[in-house]
Amino acid sequence: MKAEVKWIGDELFMATSESGHSLVLDANAGALAPSPLENVLLSLGGCSSVDVVSILQKARQNISGCKVEIAAKRLDTVPRLFSDIHLHFVIQGRDVNAKHVERAVSLSADKYCSVALMLNKAVNISHDFQIINDEK
Known part of the structure; x- marks a missing residue:
């Protein structure tokens, strides 16, 4: 590449x-x-979201939306590296199973997301999720 x-x-x-x-x-x-560092966060969010959506679709979860809100903390010293990044996934759909979402988010963070796996070596990355049910 x-x-x-x-x-x-x-x-x-x-x-x-x-x-x-x-x-x-x-x-x-x-x-x-x-900025270049903002782009790192955007890349992390994009990479993780691709994984989460793909895993949930393969698990036949009826999702209609996926958004990840990313919050990062940087060191006060130069270079101002990221110290912590938190990803909050908001999954929207009908009858979405929380265990499937938890599994998808964990698999992305621990196994599939190349960006997260590279950053994980130097940054504390955490994640959580919420599910918003579509009206029937």
């Missing part, structure tokens, strides 16, 4: 993936686009 990041002016950088997709990163605390 390859990627390229090119400075495009001020504190803006264009990141382009091997598959040809691009996104802007802003080193100025995310004033005009996500």
Whole structure:
């Protein structure tokens, strides 16, 4: 896998993936686009969500939505690394079984999410979930 990041002016950088997709990163605390560290959180949330949705669909859970709210704490020293990241999954659907959701979230965190597994070596990552039942 390859990627390229090119400075495009001020504190803006264009990141382009091997598959040809691009996104802007802003080193100025995310004033005009996500900062590189914000993008790490977005990647973690995306990776984890893909796993959770896939696992719940394979378990034949009738889900209509999946959202993950991510909260991170950073160290006060330079470099300002993440110390803790918490993922709160909000699963929406009809008659969704909490045991299936718990299993999906745990499998993502412990086995499938590449981003979480890489970050886990240096960051305390926790997770929980809630289920919102669709009206029948």
